[in-house]
Amino acid sequence: MNSKLGQKIRKIILIIIGAAIAAYGLEAVLIPNSVIDGGVTGVSIMGSKIFGLPLGLFLFILNIPFVYLGYKQIGKTFAIMSIIGIAALSIGTVLMHDIDPILSANDPLLVVASGGILLGVGIGIVLRNGGALDGSEVLAVLISRKIPFSVGDVILFINVFIFTIAAFVYTLESALYSALTYYIAKVVIDIVQVGLEKSKSVQVISSKSDIIGQAVQDRLGRGVTYTLGRGGFSNEETDILQCVINRMEETKMLSIIKEIDPSAFIVISDVAEVRGGNFKKRDIH
Template sequence: MQNKVFKDYLFITIGILLVAIAVEYLYAPNNLAAGGVTGLAIVINHYIPFASTGTLVLIMNIILFIIAFIFIGGNFGAKTIYASFGLSLIMWIIERFFYPQALTHDLIIAAIFGTFLSAIGMAIVFNANASTGGTDIIAKILNKFFHVDIGKSLSSVDFIVTLLAAITFGLNAGLYALLSVILNGIAIDRVIEGFNTSKQLTIISSKNKEIGQFIMNGLGRGCTFLKGVGGYTGKETFIIYTVVSRAEFIKLREYIKSIDSKAFITVGEAHEVLGEGFKEISNT
C-alpha cells in the first residue's frame, strides 16, 4: 500500500513538472494563455508583471480552494491539493532560479509542443486519480450554482481565458491559445488511453487447461472458461477469455505457440479495465 502511495505521488510530481515546463518555457514566454488557472495567470502577469506566473497560480488556487471549502465542501483529496500547490511551487522555483526563456518564438511550434508536454503531464496526474485543482474548482462552482454540466463548465472557463488572451495579446495569440485548449483535451484522452490499454483475448485450443494454468500461475492473471460448440466439427470445446497487459500478452502468445501451434486466438484492445489485478473500481 505504501509503495502504491509513493508511486502515485512520484508520478504526480513528474506530471506537474512537465506541465510547469510547458507553461514556463513555451506558453508564458509566447503569451499563449491556453486555458485554466495557468492561462489566466499569464494574462494577469501582463498587467502586473512584478507578480510571477507561479505566484499568481498559487494565489488563485488558494482563493479557489477557500471558496470551494465554503460553498461546495472540502472533498478534494490529498493528491489534488498536492498537485495543485506542487505545480505552483515548481513554477515559482523555475522562475526564481532558472530565469526561463522561450524555447521557440514560433507560435505554432510553441502551441504544439506545449500542448504535447502539458497533455502528457496532465494525463499522468489524472491517471494517479488527482487533478491540478484550479479550473476543476471553478467548474464545480458553476455546476452547483448555475447547474451547468461539468464538461461545459470546463470548456466555458477555458474559452473565457482564451478570449481574455485575445483581448490582451491580440487575436493571433488568442487563436493559438484556443487551438492549444482544443488539442490538449484530445491529447489527454489519448495519453490516458495509452496508459490504461490492456489486451483482451479469446483463445480456442485443445490445450485449454494448460493455457489456463499458465495464465493463472505463470502470469498471475485470472481467466474464464466459456463453453462453446465448434460450428464445423460440432464438438464441444472451451473458450478462454482473459485480459492481460501488453508484456503479459507477448509471454502468453509465445507459450501458446510452444504448446499448440494450431490454437485460435483473437486479440482486442481494452482501453480501461477495472477490477482485481487492474485499477480498483473504488478509485474511479
C-alpha cells in the same frame, strides 16, 4: 504501512515531475511566444503579464480557493496532492523564468503542438497520481450542480471567456493559438490518464452468439459474458454477448463478428475505466 508510504512517496515524486514538465512547457515554449493555457493557469499568465509579478505567485494564490473547494467536495488526500502539485508548478515557473525559449514564433504551429504536448503530459501525470494543477475543473463541477449544463459545457464557457480576454491582452491570433494549445493539452491528458489502450465495451446480438463468443476467446484472447435477451419485434429469446476490449482490438473484433454473422447487431461504446475481474488479456500464442 511501508507499502502505503512507498506508494504515497512515489505519487508525490511523480506529481512533482509532472508539475516540472508543465512548468517547462509554459516557460520555455508557450509564454515566450505569447500563448497561454486555459483555466486558472491562463488567468495567471495574463495577470503576470499585466501586473509584472511572478507567474508562480498568481498560480499559487488563484488556485488556493479551488483546492479548498476540492478538499470539501473530494477529500483531504486530493487537496494535499493538489497543493504539492501547484506549489511545485509555482516554484518551477519561478526557477525556469529566465530559461531560453526552445522555439520561436516563426513556427507558431510547432509552438502550439509542443507546448500543448508538454502541458498535457505534465498535467496528465499529476491527475493520474491524485492531484491537480488547475482549479477551474473543480469550479466547473460545483457550478454544473446549480445550472442545467454539464461539467464540459461549463469548462468550455469558462475558457471561451478566458481566451476572449486573451485576445485583448495579447492579440486575436495569440488567443486562437492558445485555444488550440488547450485542445491539444486536453487530448494528451486523456492519453496519459487512460493510456493508449483505452477500453471499449462491445455488445453483440446474434443468433450465432455462442460461435462468435468462442471465436473471440480463441482468436482474440478476451473473455465474454452472455446475458439472455428478448427481441421486441420477434419476441424470441436470444443471447447477448458482451466483451471488453482495448481500442486497438476493435478492428479485429469486428472482423471476427462479420465473418461469422454479417447481419449481427453490434454496439460499441467507450469505457472510462476497467477494474477487477479477469480483464488482463489471455496469452493465445
